[in-house]
Amino acid sequence: MAEFVERWRVPIALVLIVAIIAGLAVLYVRWPRGPTSSTVRSLLTTDAGNQTPFPIVRTPEPRQSSLKVYVTGEVAHPGVYSFRAGERVEDALKAAGGATADADLTRLNLAQRLEDEGYIFVPRLATTPLPTGGSVPVSPAQNSRVNLNTASLAELDALPGIGxxxxxxxxxxxxKNGPYQRIQDLVDKKLIPQSTFDKIKDLIDVR
Known part of the structure; x- marks a missing residue:
């Protein structure tokens, strides 16, 4: 056996080498190749002829932030409401349920544009009673003051410094205790400080 191997060793080695070379040749022929220069030129020509334009990206317009406005006084539902930029005092009154029958709209500019953190107070219509017998007529200035014994929370809240x-x-x-006898009761009963009373004493009365 050893003599056989020694005798045929060289031919067997040559056969193996030839087989390996043949296998490599087959792999080379069948191995996928990259595109040729003609193929690349063809692709470039096709893309250039059928070029699709880039999509246009539109930047959305910034959304307008809402405005916060406090509406109080002679309206159906006083409170803080949100509005879009450009809306007006008239829109604010509608949002608050509309003005009451006692509202004096002549003292408001309904066409004025709203501003953020705005404050709209709808005043009460001042009425002057007709004098009868020996009664003393009430002047419009006096009657326009806020009556502590009948004023609503919204009317009092609208006074400067009250809140x-x-x-x-x-x-x-x-x-709890009945009507006020005089405006000074607000300080005497320790309901508000003197500094706040000084701001509103000319705007209030008791009737």
Whole structure:
């Protein structure tokens, strides 16, 4: 056996080498190749002829932020409402349920544009009663003052320096103890400080 291997070793090695070379040749022929220069030129020509334009990206317009406006006074539903830029006082009154029958709209500019953090107070219509017998007529200036014994929370809240907290105190005291006798009661009963009273003393009365 050893003599056989020694005798045929060289031919067997040559056969193996030829087989390996043949296998490599087959792989080379069948191995996928990259595109030729003619193929590349063809692709470029086709793309250039059928070029699709890039899509146009439109930047959306910035959304207008809403405006917050406090509407109070002679309206059906006082409160803070949201509006779009460009809306007007008339729109604010509609959002608050409309003006009451006692509202004096002649003192408002219904066409004025709203501003963020705005404040709209709808005043009450001042009426002057007709004098009868020995009664003394009430002047419009006096009658336009806020009556502490009948004013609503919204009317009191609209007074300078009062706000919702002091307005609630004034109404609660009136409900529990009866009508005020004089405007100074607000300070004497410790419902509001003297500094706040000084701001509103010419805007209030008791009737």
């Amino acid at each position: 919702a907290t002091y307005a609630q105190r004034i109404v609660d005291y009136r409900t």
